[in-house]
Amino acid sequence: MATQDNSLDYKLLYEMAPCGYILLDQNRRITSLNDTFAEWTGLNKSELEGRPIDEMANPHTASFLKKQYFPLLDSLGSIQKIFVDLTVNDIKLECLIHGRMIRQEDEDRPHQYILTLQNHTESNASKNDLQKEHDKIQEYYDRCKSMVSDYEKALFHEALGVNTKVKQLEYNIDVLHEKALILHEGRHIFHALRNISYSATRTMGDLSDYFHLDPHPTFSKVNLNEISRKIVEDFKKNPNYSDATFRLGRMPLVTGCKKQLQLLLFHLIHNSLTFRSNAVPVIHIKAEPMGEAVKICVIDNGRGIEKKHQKKIFDFLVRIASDNIEGSGIGLAICRRVMEIHSGKIQVDSKYGNGSNFYFTLKRA
Numbered sequence: 001m002a003t004q005d006n007s008l009d010y011k012l013l014y015e016m017a018p019c020g021y022i023l024l025d026q027n028r029r030i031t032s033l034n035d036t037f038a039e040w041t042g043l044n045k046s047e048l049e050g051r052p053i054d055e056m057a058n059p060h061t062a063s064f065l066k067k068q069y070f071p072l073l074d075s076l077g078s079i080q081k082i083f084v085d086l087t088v089n090d091i092k093l094e095c096l097i098h099g100r101m102i103r104q105e106d107e108d109r110p111h112q113y114i115l116t117l118q119n120h121t122e123s124n125a126s127k128n129d130l131q132k133e134h135d136k137i138q139e140y141y142d143r144c145k146s147m148v149s150d151y152e153k154a155l156f157h158e159a160l161g162v163n164t165k166v167k168q169l170e171y172n173i174d175v176l177h178e179k180a181l182i183l184h185e186g187r188h189i190f191h192a193l194r195n196i197s198y199s200a201t202r203t204m205g206d207l208s209d210y211f212h213l214d215p216h217p218t219f220s221k222v223n224l225n226e227i228s229r230k231i232v233e234d235f236k237k238n239p240n241y242s243d244a245t246f247r248l249g250r251m252p253l254v255t256g257c258k259k260q261l262q263l264l265l266f267h268l269i270h271n272s273l274t275f276r277s278n279a280v281p282v283i284h285i286k287a288e289p290m291g292e293a294v295k296i297c298v299i300d301n302g303r304g305i306e307k308k309h310q311k312k313i314f315d316f317l318v319r320i321a322s323d324n325i326e327g328s329g330i331g332l333a334i335c336r337r338v339m340e341i342h343s344g345k346i347q348v349d350s351k352y353g354n355g356s357n358f359y360f361t362l363k364r365a
Contacts (some may be wrong), residue, residue: 020095020117028070028109040119041088048088048308053115056086073099073113082271083120094121148211166204169195199328206330209263210316213337217257221262221365224251224261224296228285231266241273241281249286252294253365256342261362264338264346265298267331268358272300277353290361305350314346 014021020037022030029052038045054062054221073079078100086093096118103111160250225248232246254261265285272283279301288295305313309320314336319329339346339360350356 016248020115020119022053022115022117024053024113024115026112028065028113031112037117040093041091043089053086053162055226056088057084058087061085069099070113071100074111079102092121093119094118096120135351143329152208152211166197166200170201203328203330206328206334210334210337213260213263213334213341215341216255217260217341219255219257221253222258222261223253223258224265224287227258227262228265231262231269235269235273244273244281244283247282247286249284251285251296252289254294254362255365256362257338260338260341264335264360267335271331271358272298272302272356275302277301277303277355293361293363295359295361299357301355304352304354304356305348306352310348310350313348344363 015035017034017036019030020040020097021034022037023032030049033045033048037043038062041048054065057065057247065084069079069082075303078098080098082097082099084095084097086095098118100114100116101111102114228248228251232248235241235244236246269283269285282301284299286297286299288297303345305320312318313320314332316333317329318333335346335358342362344361346354346358346360348358
């Protein structure tokens, strides 16, 4: 009874195996097959038995099987891992075949072949679907990249760009002012127009910087001392910030993208100068060692930021309204994006009316 049960178990395993089994005679005709292979084809076993396997292949594959594969199988006895495309009942099967020749004990009896087939049709179809999705994403990315390029042309085209027209507006306003063509009563309009034009120019520049941040830049050793000194020197040359005091602490070499870290420090310092308090601006830039990393802090004595606003100030095109202080709403978004590219984040500790401490962490070089 046990022997009979075992026989049933083996029969079930054969029929329901995840791979297909085909037994061929010496003329490569199917003499037996399991349920799995029949299910792949959508036919009954009786409809497949007696059919030459050559008929299931295209002419090129059929020629390969007849002239190369089976003669080699006769010689070697077994061949592993050959990919073959079969078509049965208009169903295309992409199979990995393991073949073995079975010699009969009685030499007068013809030999047979047993083929084990792994169906890769679904996995290849999934790969094709993934490739199609990848192609769609790539197409969308290319379209967005083209749109950004067109957008930049619209802003910065030498003759037709918005930036050029804004600069022309600035020039004409300044000419009017120099020639005293604006009456005293209209000077507040002049100042408003000039501020708007300056703000528009700065916003367009910040937009260009934001959209051109390389997500995969080349990292190298970066001297933050050198970068911060240069930025501070440029701010000191600006009469709007000539009264500010800068305290630069010594900072180690870090690993990162120099151009992006310049943008990061520039916008943090510019933010501190823009949102100053009534006191003379004092900005302290320092480094705090953290093992293999370093924490960079930009501390100011400005107006500070209310707790409820401290997370959203890093969002794109967000500016907290404050006594008509002009800001592009992009500078801190650039800072956050730079830190994302450097696998880190930027944070702020601040109390309204008591200054702010912006800080981020970088790897030491």
